[in-house]
Amino acid sequence: MERQRHQGMAKNTSMRWRLPLVCLLWELAMIVLFGVFVRFSPEADAHWEEEKRELNLTSDIENDFYFRYPSFQDVHVMIFVGFGFLMTFLKRYGFGAVGFNFLLAAFGIQWALLMQGWFHSFKNGKILIGVENLINADFCVGSVCIAFGAILGKTSPIQLLILTLFQVTLFSVNEYILLNLLHVKDAGGSMTIHTFGAYFGLTVTRILYRPNLEQSKDKQASVYHSDLFAMIGTLYLWMYWPSFNSAISDHGDAQHRAAINTYCSLAACVLSTMAFSSMLQKKGKLDMVHIQNATLAGGVAVGTSAEMMLTPYGSLIVGFLSGIVSTVGYVYLTPFLESRLHIQDTCGIHNLHAMPGLIGGIVGAITAAAATEDVYGKEGFIKAFDFTGVYQARTPSVQGGFQAAGIMVSLLMAFVGGALVGAILKLPVWGDAAAENCFEDDVYWEV
Amino acid sequence: MERQRHQGMAKNTSMRWRLPLVCLLWELAMIVLFGVFVRFSPEADAHWEEEKRELNLTSDIENDFYFRYPSFQDVHVMIFVGFGFLMTFLKRYGFGAVGFNFLLAAFGIQWALLMQGWFHSFKNGKILIGVENLINADFCVGSVCIAFGAILGKTSPIQLLILTLFQVTLFSVNEYILLNLLHVKDAGGSMTIHTFGAYFGLTVTRILYRPNLEQSKDKQASVYHSDLFAMIGTLYLWMYWPSFNSAISDHGDAQHRAAINTYCSLAACVLSTMAFSSMLQKKGKLDMVHIQNATLAGGVAVGTSAEMMLTPYGSLIVGFLSGIVSTVGYVYLTPFLESRLHIQDTCGIHNLHAMPGLIGGIVGAITAAAATEDVYGKEGFIKAFDFTGVYQARTPSVQGGFQAAGIMVSLLMAFVGGALVGAILKLPVWGDAAAENCFEDDVYWEV
């Protein structure tokens, strides 16, 4: 009791000067950096009429905007409503779930536009942005939302902003290594978003281990209505995942195929999740935690391979298995990770993103290695894997090897980066709450 | 008292082995059948580059994906969030509403891809799927979601899966008869989805009549927050209905027109619903049941004719009348059906889908019969009704007759099919709850 009070007393969770300072200074930095670096891509620039003539385009409909904007909006909903509401399941942390997710994502997309822009859209000293950059920025922030899931309810908004700053940076470096140096395919981000984001977040929460977290155990639970709010998040993630996995694929068949594969995988995943949720409970009742989360594993697990010729039945298999792995993870692995490895994973991102992300990377490597000109067609084969230029001679099996290497690099970046960022977040100056006040909106919100 | 307890005791609602078994075996069956039959359509296949050359397409934007994907996503939202949340109005059945709808729809779309595929997309022994198949699968499942509305809160998840298996099958047969044999137009599914789905569900619930349902009358009610959750469902159905009715119409003007007609019909429907909701209550207060449901009748009632030259004012008239019919139905017909005909219709699908569906079929028949080359243009006339090939000589009035026949066939299929499936679901082995435990999540969910 004495110790509890002492701890509670010692913590200064007031954000009054710290949070405004960080928000305002960082936003001013964004303005300066955008002023120096960011301009419109030719397709969003008023010179587009000239561009159209140069490219011999006969219609405005050829603007990339019309190929990708609907998918972009779906992805946008996934990041802000999907992740935001998925995390409202806690009975007294709805404001923090939706609100902090809102804050970190709004900052993160700006920083991601810069970081990814320097790596991928840098021309003559300027970053030229179009709708594809907006999607990629949302993707990058998705990995931060995932990591947020592990530390949900235990960190201050300043910690989340610092996490975002570093994670977006590391994400962009990792993405550059994978996509540009290893020439890996990962349209839906099984490796870059999910594997990296989840293991990064798990490492951070391990470093931030709170031995007395059972003091707020009563608050780390849902109530009837908070579970329904969370289902809004679940369903929007589930429904729009075909857009997520197809948003940045090549125009035409690749986008089309990625949407179909993801649709199939997710459908199968719901059935295996329901089956195991019922089977693993003594009375055979379904558990909302599984329905809210494990049903989404199928989207994660086809992230890399959705744009490939995975085929609908291949997608069903992947979704089916990932639903099982994820549900079993919630029942057996999460308690184990917490009690033995001291990994306190509030939302169970290990089950929803880490393991399915690994599956996704592996499935992607296998699907790439198994590719043949027969299945893809001569042109389709080259187009699907960008086997042009210096990569002209790369074979499917070599590509599969590089894909596997991409998993390893993502894991390495996640562990090393997560450890470093975790150490920074452990400094006692960021205003995080005492153990007995975790999972409680009252700490940072007027309630 | 003794009888109640006896009944409660006798019922074994545990899903522990039954639900997992059904989910896993059926999903494995899907995987096998997809493996044997389902492949990508040319527009989603990596051979698309060759296809493009053959079809003389100069741009990837000609891929059907870009014509239909935004509508597909809207339809997807209607099925999972729209129907799911619309049914959360019950105070203690929110998990079941959203969760079981999720389960049955996820299974149903897979089975629908197969069933509809065999009838409509079967080439050289393979079902070739693209975005239009995904939309049609969602449509098919929509009819199951409708039927689910009649039996909401009274069936086990296994019963719902069995219902889905049979209803999807019968839906596909009925759809084949209408679209292929009768050559009927029904883009928004007034007949195939709403009339069939609703009368099927009503027949099932009649067969499953529960004489003691008043024992759970206190649970068959809403609370303030559950009514707001339901409004999420209502609004998404209402807003996206223009996408629903236009999703599979011909490219160009037909999709455009279907969206406009639906928009108009739904707008008018809101006003007549509000008027009658207030008028039919002694103190003139509005009833959320009407606002949640009858406002949608306008979308149902222009389902068949939306892609025709119904005209905006025609749409207003249809929406206006269907709002009245639906609201009056909730006030007078639902109690009558329950007390006299023993049809216990939890969500009032008779008012939202059955009657407006019939109106939709009739309006479609009349609109088709009234079509002239003057109104449609020579080419437009042929294109709108596919008066080509063996149907080259069909006249509008003959088409109107076939449309009317389509209503009859749908009703017949619904009654016969519903009776058969109802009889199967009545077997005492599916784990449905006792009358006093209906409308209660606690039976199948960890709460």
Next chain:
Amino acid sequence: MERQRHQGMAKNTSMRWRLPLVCLLWELAMIVLFGVFVRFSPEADAHWEEEKRELNLTSDIENDFYFRYPSFQDVHVMIFVGFGFLMTFLKRYGFGAVGFNFLLAAFGIQWALLMQGWFHSFKNGKILIGVENLINADFCVGSVCIAFGAILGKTSPIQLLILTLFQVTLFSVNEYILLNLLHVKDAGGSMTIHTFGAYFGLTVTRILYRPNLEQSKDKQASVYHSDLFAMIGTLYLWMYWPSFNSAISDHGDAQHRAAINTYCSLAACVLSTMAFSSMLQKKGKLDMVHIQNATLAGGVAVGTSAEMMLTPYGSLIVGFLSGIVSTVGYVYLTPFLESRLHIQDTCGIHNLHAMPGLIGGIVGAITAAAATEDVYGKEGFIKAFDFTGVYQARTPSVQGGFQAAGIMVSLLMAFVGGALVGAILKLPVWGDAAAENCFEDDVYWEV
């Protein structure tokens, strides 16, 4: 006490005959007017095949439907779910917020199709409507939803319908003056929608001043769950605002650019809102009122200029400043307006729409005045500002002047129109509730 009771007694809030009468008669009027005037635009008409030939279009994808329909649906969601749920923050007025917004918007879009149609789409005695008309009708109604925010909880549904009738009319006149007579650009409606709508609503609520409103002070507050429902509205407005500001921009680069500018502005706005929300509260806690509202100011404030070459960093600046202005407004200005100027602004639309709308108009004027052929390209310059025909010789600085005039006209229309409409609504025959029954669903809804 005696006075309270007296007042409560005196008020007859029954809608039983009044509301049905208004709804039915007005809807019948709509049907007649649509019958006389409204037809499909060539792109939605069955004669489209001939139209295509005349315009030398080679593909159905050139139909305006494919350029604008995805944006239309996003705007539709903003009007019905966005505004509807944003206003559910009150603990006992969720039905009224969502339901009355539904009613007024459903009527308003019909009337707007007519009013805007007569001004902008009138050909040979007919109003020809296509998807752009649907978007504009939604936009027009958006201004009514804004005004509704000021009087939320204090008016009867009949008053709201009367408000809608007049405001849509005045909106259309004002829009005609701005777009056609002044040749002003305002794609996202900073002036036409936000400035006009907000000052109109504020004038109305001033006229309807209720001196005893503190009698229902306990109901004019949120509870935990109602704040989460409101966040659904906030997020959908925030996420889809890029669609709002780009929905009716020119095809191609203008739509693309408008979406990017809005995305950037909104992101910056979240950070400055969070900063000031925390800073202005003694304990540094965040206030949900600010997060729900001020985070959206960035979308309002780039409404006019989003389709111009505002540039991403310009957008960040605008969003950053408008978040500050809006949050500061909630803390200091709203109480001042209420106590000193007797403006009772339930949702604080002065902070979310009025001030940011003015900023938007001014930023638009400056951006237009600063336009150069160098930045826009020769063709882009002419296209961006429609400097053709009689406007061929207009210079950017003159355009800037006209833009500024547009703000003034919008303000004038709002004040004069609002005063007139307010006076009409003050008549004691519309069934509004007594002061002690404000913000209470029980008055007009079966609860």
